[in-house]
Amino acid sequence: xxxxxxYVGRNGQAVALADVPDLEPAAFFEAIVAAVQEGRxxxxxxxxxxxxxxAVLADDGAGTLALARARLREPRYASITPxxxxxxxxxxxxxxxxxxxxxxxxxxxxxxxxxLGVSGSPVEPGVMAFYRVEGEAVHEVAVGPVHAGVIEPGxxxxxxxxxxxxxxxxxxxxxxxxxxxxxxxxxxxxxxxFAETMAGDTSIGHGWAYCQALEALAGIDVAPRLQxxxxxxxxxxxxxxxxxxLGALAGDVGFLPTSSFCGRIRGDWLxxxxxxxxSRLGRDWLKPGGLRYDLEPERARALRQxxxxxxxxxxxxxxxxxxxxxxxxxxxAAGAVDPVQAREIGLVGVPARACGIRMDVRRDHPYGxxxxxxxxxxxxxxxxxxxxxxxRWKELAESCRFLEEALAHLExxxxxxxxxxxxxxxxxSLCVSMTEGWRGEVLxxxxxxxxxxxxxxxxxxxxxxxxxxxxxxxxxxxxxxxPLCNKSFNLSYCxxxx
Amino acid sequence: MIHILLSRWRQGHRTLPYPxxxxxxxxxxxxxxxxQGGACxxxxxxxxxxxxxxxxxxSPEGPRMDLGHCLFCGRCQETCPEGVIRFTRDHRLAVRDRxxxxxxxxxxxxxxxxxxxxxxxxxxxxxxxRVVSAGGCNGCExxxxxxxxxxxxxxxxxxxxxxxxxxxxxxxxxxxxTANMELAVRKTYEAVPGPKVVIAVGACxxxxxxxxxxxxxxxGVGSLLPxxxxxxxxxxxxxxILDGLLRLLGRLEEEGxx
Numbered sequence: 001x002x003x004x005x006x007y008v009g010r011n012g013q014a015v016a017l018a019d020v021p022d023l024e025p026a027a028f029f030e031a032i033v034a035a036v037q038e039g040r041x042x043x044x045x046x047x048x049x050x051x052x053x054x055a056v057l058a059d060d061g062a063g064t065l066a067l068a069r070a071r072l073r074e075p076r077y078a079s080i081t082p083x084x085x086x087x088x089x090x091x092x093x094x095x096x097x098x099x100x101x102x103x104x105x106x107x108x109x110x111x112x113x114x115x116l117g118v119s120g121s122p123v124e125p126g127v128m129a130f131y132r133v134e135g136e137a138v139h140e141v142a143v144g145p146v147h148a149g150v151i152e153p154g155x156x157x158x159x160x161x162x163x164x165x166x167x168x169x170x171x172x173x174x175x176x177x178x179x180x181x182x183x184x185x186x187x188x189x190x191x192x193x194f195a196e197t198m199a200g201d202t203s204i205g206h207g208w209a210y211c212q213a214l215e216a217l218a219g220i221d222v223a224p225r226l227q228x229x230x231x232x233x234x235x236x237x238x239x240x241x242x243x244x245x246l247g248a249l250a251g252d253v254g255f256l257p258t259s260s261f262c263g264r265i266r267g268d269w270l271x272x273x274x275x276x277x278x279s280r281l282g283r284d285w286l287k288p289g290g291l292r293y294d295l296e297p298e299r300a301r302a303l304r305q306x307x308x309x310x311x312x313x314x315x316x317x318x319x320x321x322x323x324x325x326x327x328x329x330x331x332x333a334a335g336a337v338d339p340v341q342a343r344e345i346g347l348v349g350v351p352a353r354a355c356g357i358r359m360d361v362r363r364d365h366p367y368g369x370x371x372x373x374x375x376x377x378x379x380x381x382x383x384x385x386x387x388x389x390x391x392r393w394k395e396l397a398e399s400c401r402f403l404e405e406a407l408a409h410l411e412x413x414x415x416x417x418x419x420x421x422x423x424x425x426x427x428x429s430l431c432v433s434m435t436e437g438w439r440g441e442v443l444x445x446x447x448x449x450x451x452x453x454x455x456x457x458x459x460x461x462x463x464x465x466x467x468x469x470x471x472x473x474x475x476x477x478x479x480x481x482x483p484l485c486n487k488s489f490n491l492s493y494c495x496x497x498x
Numbered sequence: 499m500i501h502i503l504l505s506r507w508r509q510g511h512r513t514l515p516y517p518x519x520x521x522x523x524x525x526x527x528x529x530x531x532x533x534q535g536g537a538c539x540x541x542x543x544x545x546x547x548x549x550x551x552x553x554x555x556x557s558p559e560g561p562r563m564d565l566g567h568c569l570f571c572g573r574c575q576e577t578c579p580e581g582v583i584r585f586t587r588d589h590r591l592a593v594r595d596r597x598x599x600x601x602x603x604x605x606x607x608x609x610x611x612x613x614x615x616x617x618x619x620x621x622x623x624x625x626x627x628r629v630v631s632a633g634g635c636n637g638c639e640x641x642x643x644x645x646x647x648x649x650x651x652x653x654x655x656x657x658x659x660x661x662x663x664x665x666x667x668x669x670x671x672x673x674x675x676t677a678n679m680e681l682a683v684r685k686t687y688e689a690v691p692g693p694k695v696v697i698a699v700g701a702c703x704x705x706x707x708x709x710x711x712x713x714x715x716x717x718g719v720g721s722l723l724p725x726x727x728x729x730x731x732x733x734x735x736x737x738x739i740l741d742g743l744l745r746l747l748g749r750l751e752e753e754g755x756x
Binding site: 112113114125145146148149150151152153173174175176177178179182188189190193194196197198199200201203257260261263264266267270271274275276277278279280281283284292293313316317319320323492493494 | 501502505506508509512524525526527528548549550551569570571572573629630631632633634635636637638639640641642643644646647648649659661662663673674676678679681682686707708709711712713714715732733735736
């Protein structure tokens with residue numbers, strides 16, 4: 001990587017914008033392509049209304065984030081997607097948000113059907129040129145936006161030959177509520193709420209990323225004890241969602257014991273979060289500078305006891321899966337993603353680790369308590385439904401270990417008086433704040449203007465990277481295996497749609 | 499097989515005894531706010547300023563609160579210098595009319611009355627709902643979904659989520675109704691055979707919630723369809739949702755419970 005093209009920083013570090021090299025657009029894109037070819041990962045590529053461009057290239061081995069920027073003179077440039085598939089959705093997003101045309105993009109379609117996009121003309125969600133396979137026996141299956149079940153809306157088009165899926169195209173945007181734009185001009189009283197509702201099931205993951213960005217830009221440190229409590233919050237969120245996912249996977253292969261048990265146990269995990277902060281999703285638990293609700297020793301003790309009990313139930317319910325031949329048979333035969341393709345398209349989180357990619361923000365770009373209290377990264381090799389289930393199972397055990405240690409520590413450590421914090425943000429600065437949500441890497445890129453207000457707030461939910469992975473997993477599968485494959489990813493629609 | 503049976507024995511029977519008894523609620527749960535009258539210092543606007551969604555306004559008789567907007571974040575309680583606002587653990591929040599969500603000292607929440615006449619006869623013992631997620635954060639869906647699990651076992655009340663609107667007696671909607679979901683919501687509603695009910699779950703579905711200032715959404719389902727039941731919260735506790743559904747069906751009144 002050409003070091004002169006980048007500012008090399010770390011997760012949750014504020015940097016003066018002037019320190020980030022301002023490149024010529026052509027050099028900017030060449031630097032991205034070269035860095036990705038050398039093994040860096042394109043964690044974020046975004047633009048703003050002034051046609052400024054920003055790129056974040058993660059080196060997960062070295063724990064660094066390389067930042068570059070540029071400014072276009074006119075809203076067009078030569079697309080890098082043909083040489084760098086990781087850029088494919090980012091380029092489409094910049095085109096939709098700011099009318100910046102990536103010339104030569106092979107797949108330039110709407111991302112979210114933004115009604116208030118640059119064109120100003122009304123758009124109809126789901127109306128676009130879908131990829132079609134032609135042939136006498138080929139047929140098309142269209143599903144959504146309203147699905148059977150309590151699920152978020154999205155549209156799926158399958159190109160099928162008999163039962164075999166040749167291609168799946170996923171068209172989202174139904175949940176688009178304009179959150180990135182709403183954050184511009186902040187922080188204001190609703191900003192934290194916007195972060196928590198990027199994806200409600202990742203309230204802590206996104207809320208923490210928001211808090212961490214503000215803390216970095218305001219130049220304040222958060223006491224290690226409070227960071228430990230945040231770790232408890234994040235791992236409880238992971239426990240609830242992984243438990244729910246494994247139960248739902250069991251349900252999708254008709255294995256009812258685990259499905260029934262886990263449905264209930266997921267609620268038990270959510271109740272532990274509610275015990276700590278009053279909300280089952282952890283709403284308002286965190287705040288910039290610290291916590292709204294602390295875990296006093298007595299509460300930590302009660303929580304630790306309940307954690308042990310709920311973990312016993314969880315383990316008992318999930319271990320049944322690995323002894324059931326019918327379950328393993330179905331899990332192992334479905335939804336394989338090729339590890340080479342997984343790297344090429346930039347998968348993150350559980351689906352990436354299920355392809356053997358060693359990647360976890362908690363380990364690679366440690367934040368909060370994770371530098372001093374590391375967690376092991378769970379991995380599997382086959383990239384199929386079983387691998388994704390297995391990674392979740394391993395992560396449950398590891399998160400539980402973290403919880404027990406952290407809660408035991410908090411039991412012995414009463415809260416200290418926290419000084420009031422001045423949250424004035426540094427002007428003309430940039431911060432990339434990442435957390436490892438239960439789905440994977442949550443990234444917030446925050447840029448301030450001359451008066452320290454947000455001039456751009458970019459959010460990359462792990463689902464943004466991973467929806468294309470689901471499409472790849474479906475190739476060559478049967479239509480009837482879609483629910484199982486879909487559940488094994490369990491991606492967020494609202495986190496993608498923002 | 500023996501392992502499954504052993505697990506079944508270990509996990510036991512865990513369906514909550516509600517509505518015979520109330521399940522334990524978390525100590526920090528923020529449920530129905532209690533508002534004290536006549537205690538506000540003249541000119542104090544602390545609560546109003548603290549509220550991120552303009553759900554609360556001072557008035558001579560005390561704070562007036564719109565639970566349809568409230569996110570139950572508790573910031574008003576934190577900033578009130580006189581302790582006038584206090585979130586209680588009372589989970590019961592569902593009402594029939596949007597207007598009933600306006601509360602102030604001396605005005606109790608008018609909890610949802612049961613359906614009447616033909617609707618009560620048709621739906622009182624069997625309510626099939628098509629759940630529509632329309633632009634929220636998927637938080638309300640989490641707690642709507644959980645009612646279907648063994649712990650809550652919605653089916654024992656004759657309530658069931660169904661896959662097709664054709665099989666439904668009404669829709670249960672979460673989210674503020676984004677512009678991109680408006681057509682889908684209308685079509686889903688139209689596909690439900692009448693007579694039918696509409697249930698709005700969460701601040702978004704009632705008023706747009708935290709997204710109420712966004713042009714990309716419609717400010718809740720009430721802007722499109724007549725709403726029969728409003729269940730406030732961000733998100734509401736599952737017990738709040740269940741309480742609302744059972745009240746609508748007259749199941750709590752007739753059994754004289756809770």
